[in-house]
Amino acid sequence: EVCCPTPELKNGKISEQRSISADSCAFFSGEKILYTCDEKYMFEARCQADGKWYPKTPTCDDDCDFPPTVAHGYYERTQAFSVFRTEVIYKCDKGYTLVGEARLSKITCRNSHWSAPAPKCKALCQKPKIENGGVTAHKDQYVEPENVTVQCNDGYGMVGSPKLTCSKNGMWLPAVPKCKWVNQMGCEQVLVGKKLLQCLPYPEDVKMALEVYKLSVEIQHL
Template sequence: MSFLSYAALLLCWMYCTAERACEEPPPRRVKEVPTEIWDKPPYPHGTQVTYSCRPGYIKLGRIVFECADGSWKQRLPLAECRNKPCGHPGDTEFGSFHLTSGSEFVFGARVEYRCNDGYQMLSQRNYRECQANGWSNDIPHCEVAKCLPVQAPENGRIIMTGAFELGREYSFGQVVNFECNAKYKLVGSKEIICSSNGKWNSDVPQCQEIICDVPEILHGSVRSPKGSYKESEQLRFVCDEGYRYGERADVQCTESGWNPAPYCT
């Protein structure tokens, strides 16, 4: 073999077995980033790059990438950046929370709070997020549900149980009872309850004047009838020939109607 042929083979072997440089910059990852700016490739075989963690992550071990025969490879595979822990997000009185994002209290996690039955969220935000510098915003606050004050119906009054002040807000579970003045009857619910949503479970009742209309009496008629009768007023009636009073000839107007019921038999 001539000298020139041998030299050519030697050069070919050296070129083919040479370790290649990296033609791309070191990889930028989700959690890790190179500590320096690497933007002028190529980089010779054996070049090492040290990485640091992005905000919100903590480093476990020394993270180093090395150019090995044209590609970047991590020297210590177990070294990594992990999500930074935020610790417990904090409990709220009269409420609870649950994770809605993530499975641990680490960077990127989100917890949402909800109030117990009968309590309302006062805070504008019902959640906290684990951020790079810790939990966002304050712990949400729950307060017992409040119902607006109520007024006594016209010709009626409020009967309170317990030391409650009229004209003040009422709390969840409190009950307000109503009563009408004499000669008036209650139309609606006798009591209303402050519900867990901060609203009364029923409207305030009304007090209506007790009025009895002139009755139609089969086989009888009313003596000197008026247009209507108020409570306690009496009505007299007579029966036709051949009929007699059912109980008595005079009946009284009551809240439930005429008592006793007028009829002829």
């Protein structure tokens, strides 16, 4: 029968100690133990079929493995070594942000275990700049994989896709569309001085059209 070695706890104790001879086994596969560390925390471990404890062999030393890594980010130790309380705080590279609850940016090694998985760093996309148009949501930044819908102003047609997704490299996919001026019905009358504001998109075009119209009127009166 598979046997697990009795853990040696320098700063704690197993709640149920068993008296055994040197050649006997105290804990067999499937059995659980409860152990308490000097900080009064109680933990549980199970003897597995391979003769190892899960989670890892119980210990009350501050001996966690290296903190879990995070893509597009890094961690920093928040304080000097102290028994039971090694903490690391996660930060993201420029252009990325931590997602999830704010408290998950910091994890603690307590009695051989990290208190939580590493958070995630997601890409940030800046609000798309759409000349003669805009987006349905009004935020300055968007987090991967948020979506936005582009709309053009009246009189403008869209060249490209109206649906954009913030990608993992901080770029909008597909490419941000453009809003191009589209001649409206009846805009041929612009030549005779009507519907200037409705049919011409830019003030300088309106000014030029008025000058042309004024000149044409003067010619007619010659």
